[in-house]
Amino acid sequence: MSTTTQTSTETGTRAWTGRAMPRKEDDRLLRAEGEFGDDTPIHRLGHVFFVRSPYAHARITGIDVSAATRVPGYLGCLLPEEAASLTEPFMEIQGPPEGAEPEVDRCLAGGGVVRFVGEPVVAVAADSREAARDAAAAVAVDYEPLRPVVDARDAVTPDAPVIHAQTKTNVAWEGLYDWGDVEFALEHADHVISVDELHFHRFSSTPLECMVVTAQYDPGTDFFHITGGCAMPQITTLMMASAMRHPAERIRIVSKDIGGSFGVKIGMYVPATAVALLARKLRRPLRWTETRTEHHYMGGHGNERWFRDVKLAVQDDGTVLGLTYEALDDVGAYTRYEPLGAAIWTQVANAAYQLKHLKVRYRSVYTNKGPVHPNRGYSRLQHMWVVERMMDIAAHKLGFDPVGFRLKNYVQPNQYPYTTVNGCVYDSGDLPLSLRKALDLIDYEDARRLQERARGTGKRIGIGIGSTLDSGTNNFAQARLINPHLPFAGNTEGGLVRLGADGTVYAVTGGVAFGQGHETTVAQVVADLLGLTYDDITVHRGGDSALSAQTGFSGSYASQFAVTGIGAIINATRKLSHEIQLVAGAVLGAAPEDIVLEGGLAKVRDDAERALPFDAIAGIVHFAPGSLPPEVADEVGLVGRAVYRAPFELPDLEEKFGNLTLTYATQIHACVLEIDEETGQTAILRYGMVDDCGTPINPMVIEGQVHGATAHGISAALFEHFGYDADGQLTAANFYDYHAATAYDMPSLRYDNVVSPSPFTPIGAKGMGEGGGAPLHAICAAIQDAVGDHGMILDSYNPPEHVLRALRGADAEKVKVD
Amino acid sequence: MILPPVRYVRPQSVAEAASLLAAIDGAAVLAGGQTMINALKLDLVQPTALVDVHRLEELRGIEVADDGSLVIGAATTYAEIAASPVVRHHQPSVADMAAGLVDRQVRNRGTIGGNCCLNDPTNNFPPLLTALGAWFHITSTAGWRSITADTLFAGSLATALRPGELLMSVRLKPLPEGTRIVHRHLQLAADSWALARVVVRLDVIDGRVEDARVVLGAVPGSPLRLATVEQALLGHPADTRLTDAALTAFDEADVETVGDAHASAAYRLEMTRVQLRRALDDAVERSVAA
Structure with missing residues (x-):
């Protein structure tokens, strides 16, 4: 692994930050002593099971629960009408279309209609999970099937059935993004590459732990206590509070260990609302533990997107001028977090390139499929995939070297901070260096020789590059691009650091980790700031919405913790440092600013004889405040609570112009892939990944996340697909049919990094971990390279059968060069 | 999914297991459980009892x-x-x-x-x-x-x-001298289901195929013996022409394939043919080499 020189930062001495410290979390996790959603024992716990729709689209004509009530252990149920009377529809981000009513989205099927297979219709509680399942199976629901819409392209045709009668259209949101002058560029470019249609397929992140919600209602205080892996606790609280007409401050959400989220658990408020209502009704603590099949139905799919009428303008010398396409984003049956994806892709409008002109007509479209949720690389990877495909196709069709073509068009190191067509600011990076390192990892020249040697052997070899960005710390004002009436602006995170009565330091962050090692990285940073050791710092796991560590945007999503979470912890630690300086100064007879924190001591600068250990400071404040000057004792609580505010302005909504994200980590992947010409089977022979996420806090944590994102991307490119048949039945409802890659499927991964510190963040670090889907780009490019331009790779999902079709010339006619 | 309630018995001997299986109508045998437990979770089978024979030394x-x-x-x-x-x-x-x-x-x-x-x-x-x-x-x-x-x-x-x-x-039984067994399969991923599976057995004596078995897996009716192919191989010299003879005799109408989330029926059929050819080539090559 190589690193470039790190710039100095304002954190001063850094004994711990930047080192590959073993993770604090791993000891308990490896001993199986973590506490996940389903682990917490609760007295009198009842269990919830959902009766789910077997139809993609149907009217509910009758529900009979009488047989369920006779199942031993049955406690009660929640029916759709009851849910409707007890709740308001969940907030929808886009607001209703002009002259129409909003879509109706409730915790159980709303308006007497089911809109996707697996949609919850009735929530049934019983005193065991098995009894709840049996009782749910005994509920009889009568349906009158309606014609489903399973393809977004059909959903926008005039004769398509309308999924939400109120909205009168299947287009949930529609907008035009038009930056520069694409028409001029296309008209005057030396070449225009046109592709009729490309498709980005539907898949998810497959967290090890599915969703778990435990709801307890305390009638004495009118409090809901919700536990489970909640990735975005304050927004979840707000969504539940407004739906349940319940004060948000009387809903407490606690998470401990979380076995993955990757965005999809942001949708937890929907089942959590049903479980909470039923817990209140039955006066029993209730738990719902999602099965894998349930998770596949509605745990959250990634966005499926069609790109139509795609055109790329390219000059003779290889300069890319601009791009245009029409996007149909298939959001499934409910918008939920959507149509935010219609704005979020614009964080990376330029992808990795110096595009000057970009025009996209974007429609978010309802279909009778599982609702989409943010999913690792959310909405940006779809756009970056189509840009990378077009770059790749252009290189093939126009005869440019794929390496040189990218190098020429990348944003160059001397251009940072680089302003994109839409006013986003790429903070730092070195894409050419990253690409060179990635090519070194796969021994590019040798791979080309290997490719030559393979000719005529029945195997073909292809080499592919995936260039991508992981935009992090988003500006929530981007939601106003979707709906100008929304109040959101900027972004914050909270942190709390305190010195306990025994002199030990505790830190709590608002970001709830689901595997990213926050306890580790927080401890490294706090130890450096307080002059303590890594082992001195205890970091609370998970999150608790009742603690003041959280802010409205708190949570673990959008690649931001290294900026927002660490930023808040730094600010909070500084507050605590200041209090320690006040106390030590008062006791040691020095000015607070002359107190330095080093080696576990608060010392008077340049006077080794005058020092206090932290436990003495804690002891004085907690047990001998009378010995302190009153003005110090009155001010000091030995708690530092602070927020980090990302420096954002409001975008220009008219021009859709402004900075939407603070940092841009970059990932360049390179892949050597072999294809069996007779079967279309692929095998990855070499795989290189180069990550640049600014100043590293813990290189091992970074590399681990790079590996995870790569495994996910390889799996998505080759194995994972949420397909639906013509009736709207999910074809991959469990692991029999949905293959998530295991260690057996993974090639050996070769890693390197580049360090381009962000000039905009507290310690130069950037958020990372989503990875931008680089393997999808790299694998598609490698398959294309192997196929030549005989057939075209226009789909992000490439199992052997698709590859075989490409070898036989599939989709060649969809690409034109003018 | 969650397991349904089911009676579980663990006999101490094969004799006791046989008695339990005879006595309990609808009882099923549980061994390693790698398929049975999943089938239970998916409600594909509804046994009245599971007779666990996994630890019986006699088995x-x-x-x-x-x-x-x-x-x-x-x-x-x-x-x-x-x-x-x-x-x-x-x-x-x-x-x-x-x-x-x-x-x-x-x-x-x-x-x-x-x-x-x-x-x-x-x-x-x-x-x-x-x-x-x-x-x-x-x-x-x-x-x-x-x-x-x-x-x-x-x-x-x-x-x-x-x-x-x-x-x-x-x-x-011991295989005759000169018997070649070749197994070929095609999988989407390392531990996923086969899309096509072929096993070829050639008993070669004095350079000629004395007996042959050609068996398909991963198709309805599996394991499916291809009688016409086996017939065509009998007596055939164990040389490189053998594969062509077998493929000529292979009637795709004998094989039904079913499409699913991973591959279409047509692809599976085509891959069955590819695996068949490769298995035969391998068998002949080994035979020639031997």
């Missing part, structure tokens, strides 16, 4: 009988088979199959008997054991019987086992 173990046959206890795990030098020596194709079967967790639990008795079309062993001409020793309170693989495997998810019967062991 475990690998030995060589007096006539040189290899006898593998029905509850012997894949891992035990893969690690056995005896299996490796007598029936290397069986050892290879066991060693390459999905992942270590499954190999440590799953049993050869369970794999055969479920006879899921995607299962690995039925096509191989059909090609090897295996015999299956079966017991019940009514006595015992031995049947061939061709008899036992009665179509997808079906066997000739009668209610109350328990598979005791799999018996593999």
Whole structure:
């Protein structure tokens, strides 16, 4: 692994930050002593099971629960009408279309209609999970099937059935993004590459732990206590509070260990609302533990997107001028977090390139499929995939070297901070260096020789590059691009650091980790700031919405913790440092600013004889405040609570112009892939990944996340697909049919990094971990390279059968060069 | 999914297991549970009781009988088979199959008997054991019987086992000198289901095919013997022309494939042909080399 020189930062001495410290979390996790959603024992716990729709689209004509009530252990149920009377529809981000009513989205099927297979219709509680399942199976629901819409392209045709009668259209949101002058560029470019249609397929992140919600209602205080892996606790609280007409401050959400989220658990408020209502009704603590099949139905799919009428303008010398396409984003049956994806892709409008002109007509479209949720690389990877495909196709069709073509068009190191067509600011990076390192990892020249040697052997070899960005710390004002009436602006995170009565330091962050090692990285940073050791710092796991560590945007999503979470912890630690300086100064007879924190001591600068250990400071404040000057004792609580505010302005909504994200980590992947010409089977022979996420806090944590994102991307490119048949039945409802890659499927991964510190963040670090889907780009490019331009790779999902079709010339006619 | 309530009994002997299977109407045998537990969760089977034979010593173990046959206890795990030098020596194709079967967790639990008795079309062993001409020793309170693989495997998810019967062991006679066994399969991923599976057995004597078995897996009716192909191979010189002769005799109408989330029916059929050709080429090559 190589690193470039790190710039100095304002954190001063850094004994711990930047080192590959073993993770604090791993000891308990490896001993199986973590506490996940389903682990917490609760007295009198009842269990919830959902009766789910077997139809993609149907009217509910009758529900009979009488047989369920006779199942031993049955406690009660929640029916759709009851849910409707007890709740308001969940907030929808886009607001209703002009002259129409909003879509109706409730915790159980709303308006007497089911809109996707697996949609919850009735929530049934019983005193065991098995009894709840049996009782749910005994509920009889009568349906009158309606014609489903399973393809977004059909959903926008005039004769398509309308999924939400109120909205009168299947287009949930529609907008035009038009930056520069694409028409001029296309008209005057030396070449225009046109592709009729490309498709980005539907898949998810497959967290090890599915969703778990435990709801307890305390009638004495009118409090809901919700536990489970909640990735975005304050927004979840707000969504539940407004739906349940319940004060948000009387809903407490606690998470401990979380076995993955990757965005999809942001949708937890929907089942959590049903479980909470039923817990209140039955006066029993209730738990719902999602099965894998349930998770596949509605745990959250990634966005499926069609790109139509795609055109790329390219000059003779290889300069890319601009791009245009029409996007149909298939959001499934409910918008939920959507149509935010219609704005979020614009964080990376330029992808990795110096595009000057970009025009996209974007429609978010309802279909009778599982609702989409943010999913690792959310909405940006779809756009970056189509840009990378077009770059790749252009290189093939126009005869440019794929390496040189990218190098020429990348944003160059001397251009940072680089302003994109839409006013986003790429903070730092070195894409050419990253690409060179990635090519070194796969021994590019040798791979080309290997490719030559393979000719005529029945195997073909292809080499592919995936260039991508992981935009992090988003500006929530981007939601106003979707709906100008929304109040959101900027972004914050909270942190709390305190010195306990025994002199030990505790830190709590608002970001709830689901595997990213926050306890580790927080401890490294706090130890450096307080002059303590890594082992001195205890970091609370998970999150608790009742603690003041959280802010409205708190949570673990959008690649931001290294900026927002660490930023808040730094600010909070500084507050605590200041209090320690006040106390030590008062006791040691020095000015607070002359107190330095080093080696576990608060010392008077340049006077080794005058020092206090932290436990003495804690002891004085907690047990001998009378010995302190009153003005110090009155001010000091030995708690530092602070927020980090990302420096954002409001975008220009008219021009859709402004900075939407603070940092841009970059990932360049390179892949050597072999294809069996007779079967279309692929095998990855070499795989290189180069990550640049600014100043590293813990290189091992970074590399681990790079590996995870790569495994996910390889799996998505080759194995994972949420397909639906013509009736709207999910074809991959469990692991029999949905293959998530295991260690057996993974090639050996070769890693390197580049360090381009962000000039905009507290310690130069950037958020990372989503990875931008680089393997999808790299694998598609490698398959294309192997196929030549005989057939075209226009789909992000490439199992052997698709590859075989490409070898036989599939989709060649969809690409034109003018 | 969640397991349904089901009665569970663990007999201490094969005799007790047979009595329980006879006494409990609708009882099913539980061995390694690698298919049965999933089938229960998915509500594909609804047994009234599970008779757990996994720990019965009488059903475990690998030995060589007096006539040189290899006898593998029905509850012997894949891992035990893969690690056995005896299996490796007598029936290397069986050892290879066991060693390459999905992942270590499954190999440590799953049993050869369970794999055969479920006879899921995607299962690995039925096509191989059909090609090897295996015999299956079966017991019940009514006595015992031995049947061939061709008899036992009665179509997808079906066997000739009668209610109350328990598979005791799999018996593999020594292969004649000059016999080639080739197994070829195509999988989407390392531990996913086969999209196509072919086992070819050629008994070659003096350069000619004395006997042949060509068996498909991963198709409805699996393990499926291709009688016309086998017929075409009989007496054929074991040289490179053999593959063409077999493929000419291969009638795709004999094979039905079904599309699913992973591949279309047409692709599976085409891949079956590809795997068949490759298996035959391999068999001939080994034969020529020998």
